[in-house]
Amino acid sequence: MVILVLVKPVPDPEKYNEIQIDPQTKRILRQDAAAVLDPASKCALEEALRIKSEVEAASGDARCEVIALSMAPQTNRDKILECLAMGADAGYLLSDPAFGGADTYATSYVLAEGAKAILAAEELDAFDLIIAGNESADGATSHVPVQVAEWLGLPHLARVCELQIQREGAEGQEGAGGTPVIAATKKTEEMLLTFRCEEPALVAVTRDINKPRHISAMGIVKARKKPLTIWTNDDLKLDEAKIGAAGSPTKAGELMTPDLSRGGRDLTEEDGSAADAAKAILALLRKEGLGA
Amino acid sequence: MDFRFTEEQELLRSAFADFAKEEIAPYAAKWDEEDYVPMGIVPKLGEMGIMGVFVPEEYGGAGLGHVERCMALEEVARYSAGLAMMVFTHHLGVAAILDYGTEEQKQKWLPGMCDGSCVCGLAVTEPGGGSDVAGLKTEAVLDGDTWTINGRKCFITNSHCAGVTVVTCKSGEDEKGRAIMTTIAIEKGTEGFAPGREENKLGLKGSFTGELVMNDVKVPVENTVGEIGKGMPITMKELGEVGRASMSAIELGILRGCLEDAVKFAKERILYGKPISKLQAIQFKIADIRCDYEAARLMTYNAAAMKDAGKVGAEFSMAKYFISEAAVRAARNLSEIMGGYGVVNEYAAGRYLRDAICCLPSCGTSEIQKMIIAGETLKKW
Numbered sequence: 001m002v003i004l005v006l007v008k009p010v011p012d013p014e015k016y017n018e019i020q021i022d023p024q025t026k027r028i029l030r031q032d033a034a035a036v037l038d039p040a041s042k043c044a045l046e047e048a049l050r051i052k053s054e055v056e057a058a059s060g061d062a063r064c065e066v067i068a069l070s071m072a073p074q075t076n077r078d079k080i081l082e083c084l085a086m087g088a089d090a091g092y093l094l095s096d097p098a099f100g101g102a103d104t105y106a107t108s109y110v111l112a113e114g115a116k117a118i119l120a121a122e123e124l125d126a127f128d129l130i131i132a133g134n135e136s137a138d139g140a141t142s143h144v145p146v147q148v149a150e151w152l153g154l155p156h157l158a159r160v161c162e163l164q165i166q167r168e169g170a171e172g173q174e175g176a177g178g179t180p181v182i183a184a185t186k187k188t189e190e191m192l193l194t195f196r197c198e199e200p201a202l203v204a205v206t207r208d209i210n211k212p213r214h215i216s217a218m219g220i221v222k223a224r225k226k227p228l229t230i231w232t233n234d235d236l237k238l239d240e241a242k243i244g245a246a247g248s249p250t251k252a253g254e255l256m257t258p259d260l261s262r263g264g265r266d267l268t269e270e271d272g273s274a275a276d277a278a279k280a281i282l283a284l285l286r287k288e289g290l291g292a
Numbered sequence: 293m294d295f296r297f298t299e300e301q302e303l304l305r306s307a308f309a310d311f312a313k314e315e316i317a318p319y320a321a322k323w324d325e326e327d328y329v330p331m332g333i334v335p336k337l338g339e340m341g342i343m344g345v346f347v348p349e350e351y352g353g354a355g356l357g358h359v360e361r362c363m364a365l366e367e368v369a370r371y372s373a374g375l376a377m378m379v380f381t382h383h384l385g386v387a388a389i390l391d392y393g394t395e396e397q398k399q400k401w402l403p404g405m406c407d408g409s410c411v412c413g414l415a416v417t418e419p420g421g422g423s424d425v426a427g428l429k430t431e432a433v434l435d436g437d438t439w440t441i442n443g444r445k446c447f448i449t450n451s452h453c454a455g456v457t458v459v460t461c462k463s464g465e466d467e468k469g470r471a472i473m474t475t476i477a478i479e480k481g482t483e484g485f486a487p488g489r490e491e492n493k494l495g496l497k498g499s500f501t502g503e504l505v506m507n508d509v510k511v512p513v514e515n516t517v518g519e520i521g522k523g524m525p526i527t528m529k530e531l532g533e534v535g536r537a538s539m540s541a542i543e544l545g546i547l548r549g550c551l552e553d554a555v556k557f558a559k560e561r562i563l564y565g566k567p568i569s570k571l572q573a574i575q576f577k578i579a580d581i582r583c584d585y586e587a588a589r590l591m592t593y594n595a596a597a598m599k600d601a602g603k604v605g606a607e608f609s610m611a612k613y614f615i616s617e618a619a620v621r622a623a624r625n626l627s628e629i630m631g632g633y634g635v636v637n638e639y640a641a642g643r644y645l646r647d648a649i650c651c652l653p654s655c656g657t658s659e660i661q662k663m664i665i666a667g668e669t670l671k672k673w
Binding site for chain 1: 299304306307310311314339341345349354355356
């Protein structure tokens with residue numbers, strides 16, 4: 001079994017005050033921004049690693065390889081190293097100035113092409129499963145996972161909060177030797193919905209699906225020996241009209257800082273006594289539709 | 293000259309920091325308040341690779357070095373210097389076994405010490421003193437294949453939780469009547485060997501400090517760590533290098549706590565209509581803490597890198613002396629920045645100060661460090 005995990009570096013929340021935005025393009029200057037691995041990406045990787053350990057524990061011969069893939073500036077090589085230290089078997093970073101400035105459409109295109117290139121490089125027919133974080137802590141569009149699935153022609157399910165690989169026997173009975181089936185549960189406002197789908201498929205997981213493991217010193221040492229590949233567009237040879245800013249139909253409009261100030265009114269000065277102020281507050285609340 | 297950590301070391305620091313923020317930070321104040329030793333966290337420290345960070349992989353460790361070990365101690369001490377004391381003393385005993393132990397001892401004890409199932413200790417100090425190692429009175433007499441040990445150790449970190457304690461004993465006298473020392477590992481549960489009084493400390497709560505009592509303790513000669521009669525250089529080397537670099541890292545963690553808390557408080561506390569960070573008097577104190585922290589950082593990791601490179605020198609003592617004093621200074625500065633808030637236990641300033649003061653005598657007082665520094669300086673310059 002081979003699981004591809006899409007991961008994304010995002011600006012470090014503890015250093016948001018250091019983020020620079022290009023006034024012309026209105027994009028974050030990611031090259032200079034202190035980054036961390038997106039929390040949802042970590043959940044996606046944790047889910048893949050959990051499945052890997054279950055698959056390998058179920059049968060001594062079974063192997064499950066977890067591959068991490070990201071598109072980001074090369075300064076984020078360490079985020080792929082982090083994935084390897086967490087337990088991924090291999091990591092790929094797609095990094096080229098030509099990929100910069102991409103919206104979700106162009107990003108998903110590059111990731112999908114990267115995924116195909118990994119299949120070719122690893123001599124695989126297909127990934128059995130692709131897992132991604134449902135939405136990143138920065139853009140939070142939720143677009144990329146499903147777009148990648150569409151580019152690859154795979155079934156997909158977003159907002160997954162529970163994921164199982166089940167084995168179905170010939171008569172639809174669950175059994176160790178049967179066809180693997182992805183059982184993914186998503187949470188709606190009304191209920192939990194479980195979908196079942198044969199491999200391969202893409203699922204986008206929410207952050208409540210698991211608690212990602214800590215990276216250990218031993219994991220970091222093991223990561224030294226794991227393959228970490230960086231591909232530029234010289235390797236992928238993608239049409240420059242389809243990637244980066246040129247391949248992005250989304251154009252940023254105006255940037256503005258919302259006014260969150262909360263101006264107060266001193267009703268005692270306006271109306272005299274505290275009792276009058278209380279009446280005035282009541283009247284204001286009623287005006288807003290609150291209170292009887 | 294490049295003072296940057298490697299990509300791998302930065303990742304390691306970030307991993308240790310995440311762990312400390314999640315597993316230590318929320319509980320540190322409670323451990324301090326209740327003087328509670330969180331033994332439940334030890335297996336997690338093992339899983340993280342912190343207990344055996346510098347132990348080769350073949351014995352269950354991470355196979356990294358003392359720079360990485362000091363990173364772990366700094367990150368743990370950032371939130372709980374007491375817990376870091378437990379880890380550091382464990383490292384001290386582990387280092388003695390790793391550097392001087394037999395292959396059988398390493399295979400027997402190190403895997404458990406790395407995974408956190410066995411805490412290690414190193415016992416030197418006695419009621420008569422700690423720095424006067426030659427004056428120790430705990431006596432080990434070898435009869436055939438068995439040591440018989442009698443004596444009492446005090447102020448021993450991990451006294452009440454160590455599975456194995458490396459004990460420095462007097463095993464004889466030379467022709468001039470000077471003590472011959474031997475280091476011997478004693479396992480928990482050995483008849484006649486038991487912890488005595490547990491100390492109620494000013495700070496560094498979250499770790500056991502207490503007595504170890506030895507009454508006719510019978511230990512096989514196979515438990516001798518290093519050569520018989522070489523206990524003095526073994527003890528001095530481990531305390532002097534692993535010990536002082538470790539104490540520097542723990543004090544560095546306290547310093548970072550002071551720095552982070554001082555900046556946060558100064559930006560949030562409004563006086564005269566503006567944050568107190570705008571006041572020069574506050575800025576001067578923050579500048580002092582920052583300088584102490586940056587100098588401490590360089591000295592700590594220089595000492596650790598020297599240990600990794602197999603170099604010896606007074607730099608270990610310089611780091612311990614400077615950073616011990618700097619941590620006390622920084623904690624006082626923080627307390628003064630915070631005014632009344634600096635002396636209420638709701639904030640960590642008081643804990644930092646108590647912890648910093650308790651660090652002063654560990655692995656040698658400032659005066660002992662200055663004697664070593666002056667000795668080397670007068671010889672070399």
